[in-house]
Every structure is written in structure tokens, then in C-alpha cells.
Amino acid sequence: MRVGIAGCGLIGGSLALALRRGHDVRAYDPAGTGEIAGAARLEDLLAADVIVVATPLSQIVPTLRALAVHSSGTVLMDVGSLKRDVAAFAESAPPSARIVGGHPMAGSTDQGLGAARADLFAGRPFFLVPTARADERAMGIAGDVARAVGAIPTIVSAQEHDRIVAVLSGLPLVVARALARVGADVAAFGGPGYRDATRLAQTPPELADALLMGNAAEVRAALARFRTALDDLEREVG
Template identity: 50%
Template sequence: MVPRRARGARCGRRRRRWSDHRSAPEPRPRAVRRLPIADLRELRRARGPRERGGARGRARCPRRGAGLKVSIAGLGLIGGSLALALKTRHRVSGFDIDASTREAALAAGVDIVGALEALLPADAVIVATPMAAIVPTLASLAQRSGAAVLLDVASVRAPVEAFAKSAPNGCRIVGLHPMAGRSGSGFAAASAKMLELRPFLVVPTVRSDTASMALAGALARDAGGEVTVCSAAQHDRIVAVLSALPLAFASALALAGAETVDGNLAALSGPGFGDSTRLALTSPDLGSAMLLANARNVRGALERARMILDEVDRAIAAGDFAALSAILERAAQARRRLS
């Protein structure tokens, strides 16, 4: 994926960490089909005739979703962008362990509280901390969440799915993962526009219900996103290919290029190399956490990519122009679907 949040930093004189809580047990994802989903307009197969006639473009929130009290834990790239996007429609408050981040968010018009527990009560709390701190933060909030729906932006769902199974009764937890980002990090890089028309993967847990899923979908649409619902297992397979694999390839290409030209990339490389290696700028801590947390799926994605590279290698070794052209045409057809 892309860089997201600022690292844990000093708050006054005492260094605090998001991760000063228990870690979750190993996951076992659950199929999504057991849970009924309602009111998610971007699920095209589930839409009724009246929903199909609307104008295309920025998604709109149902009227009933206006004016919610939405709290956000973690105001880095993703959390900060969500705060900026949602504050025009909802009463948004935020908290971050980094004092300078809190000050920057306050200057941008986000209401700031002084402690994690002060984010409650709320209609929804979005946990957008660094990945290692998401489950501990959910665990802390779940003890006193009340009627609030706990949402999280984790780019790997299995640990959250595992935690949800042991969460307190009555606690509602839904994954809300925006497939968006940029090479910058922290609140300084946050932007509401970054989320516009981006896919938001809404992932139910064993602690989700129809109302909490509908709320997650409404907030995603209010942030400018387009909603797709998938299970934790489906989500982690998808992001292994669409986020982790590009990171691994960008890193490998950057290293291979630098070694080939003795590090003199700026003088010799063109825009194609720069575009292909942008994700190598991902924070090493964030990238390592994402690759390791989803290790089985990432290794499967790497194996599939190796098979395709081996196919290319065999065609080159054989001088088989037709085979190479066929591979490249398949790739071009796949890429055109992004347009």
C-alpha cells in the first residue's frame, strides 16, 4: 500500500505509543455471506431500480447520516484525510499521540481531544493508527464503546477479525479500508481529495450488524468513496496483489536500477522508472508491517508473479516474438481496465 501515518512521537516529555496494549491472536477469517448487507449503493448487484438513475460522480450520503458525531484515532495520512473529508458533513473530533499532529489538525479545522478515551461517546470511532496499534486501540475503545460503531482502516484484516471474536458483547466492529494514498506521510500530506472516487473496502466482522454496515457505507460515501463489501479473507487476498506486490516490485526495481547505474538514477532514468518505483518511497516500517501481517497471501502473490516472469524469461530465451507479444498484449488488456 502507500505510506499512511506519522510514526509514534513525543507527547510532552513522555514518549507514548499506540501499541501499549495487548496484541490479538492469530486470525481465522470468516465468510461474508452469513451477514445481510443493506443500504450500500455502490454494490451494483444489490441496487434497486430507483438507485440506478442517479447522476454519476461523487457518492452521496443518505439524509439520515448527516450530522453524526464521528471521532478519529490517529490523524496521519489516512486518518487526517478522513477527518478533512468528513468534517464538512459531520461533527468530527480527533486524537493523535503526536502533539505536532494534533496542532496541525486543529489549525486545519479539526476538533481535537486530549486523550483516546475522550473520543467517546460518539456515533462512530474510526481507528486510523499505524497498523501495529490498530487492534490494541480497538481493544481499549471496545471496553467503553457503548452505542458507537468502531471502524478501522487496517490494510490487513485477519488480525482485526481475530480480535472481534473475543471483543465484548454488544461491541460493533467494521473494517473501513480506503484504497488510497500517496508517497507523503503524516497529517501534512493528508487531503480530502485523495479519497474522492476511491474504492472503500467495507469488511464485516463477527461483531458487525446491518446497521453498523450501513453506517460504514454512508461514511465512506460521505468521504467521497465508492463502497465494495468483501470478507476478511477476500480483502487480504486482494490487497496482497494490489498493494503489497506493487510495493515489493517497486522496491526490487529501485534496488536493481540503483545497482546497475551505481546509484546515478536521476541522471539516467526516465519517467517510466520513476512511476514504477514510486511505492519504494513507502515508509519501511509501514511496508514491513504490511508484508509480514499478510505473509501467506503476499507469498502466494509473489509466487504467481514469479510464474509470469518465468513465462517472459522462457519466451526471451527462445527468441519467441509471438509468445512475448501475447504476454504483453494480455498485460495491456488488463491495464486498460483501470481507465
């Protein structure tokens, strides 16, 4: 499989390290691709069978748009943390474009190519989201990418995906920030339990804001369920 990777941060870099063990990988990133074979321009990736778009969240739809007009046959697969905007873009994309949403459920509060590692996705779920521009071949290739990095492909709708991510990523992030705010004056005494409970508060702000503001309705719904659970648990405290 010839794979192009657009964006070489933690996720793109880790995908490249994992995929190049068995596939022909070229990456494009304006900030450099480290020891990974680099392409001079984004468009140079179009010779691949599949291009994985692993840019920051705000650049995913613009990058898909730039690629989609020239992408005859090349499958475009993003790996951003939210899927509704990708699904919406696909509906208006050129009819010849092939677009699949993807999201490996792995990560780290460490960011960038320097934190990338080939085993980041091993055994992890890898969401695949069909779009109006996905067909059987495109979904198959996306599944091959997921399996090639050791992950477990799981098909989900864009709506359900963003709901799940609000519960598993958005909500814990807001909660960790609130815990860190309440404990700020005594945090130096905190043990490993407190450290783990507040770790997500260290998520880089631009990534955190994109995850929260780009999924605000679902995050609010998760917060409402969380408040109910908290009220129930407080009653159990006696």
C-alpha cells in the same frame, strides 16, 4: 453524524478533512491534530456515533481493544491496510461492541497530517469487512462514512481483502524494491517510466514492513504467481 477519529496521519487526517464538511468531527492523536478539533483523551471520542481507528497498523487492535470495553452503541471502524487481525479480535470482543473493518484504497508515499487532503478518497473503492461484531446498523454507518468522504463502499471478507491487498500493494512494493536494487548503479539515467516503476520502494520502511510481514503468507502466494507470469513473459521475449 458525530465522528471520532483516532490517529491523525495521512489517512485519519484526510478522513477528518473530508468528513468535517458535513459532519461533527473530533480527532485524537497524541502527536496533535493540527487544525482539526482535538480530543484530550482517546476515551473522549466515545460520545460519537462512529469512531474511525486510523492509527499505524500495529496499534489498531490495541486501540480497538481499549475502546471496545466502553463502546456501547458506538460503531468502531478501523481503516488499516490488513483485515485478518481485526476480524480475529472482533470474535473475542465484548458482545456489545460493534466492529467493522474498513480500508480505503487510496494513499501516498507522502505520510502524516501534512500530506492529508479532503479529496484523497474521491471516487476510490473503500473496502468494508463484516466481523463477528458487525450488525446491519454498524455496516450501514460504515457505508455512510465511506460515502461521506466520496469513496465507493465495497463489502469483502477479511480473507479476500488481505489476498487483494497482497496483490495490489504488497507484491508491487516488493517488486519496486527489487527493481530499485537492480537499477541502483544506473538510476540517475532513469526516465519517468523507471521512476514510476520504482516509486513504491520509497514507502516508509515501518509501513512497508507492516504490510509485508503482517500478510506474509498472501504476499508469498502473490510472489509465486508473479514469478510464473514473469517466466511466461520471458519466453515471449524470444
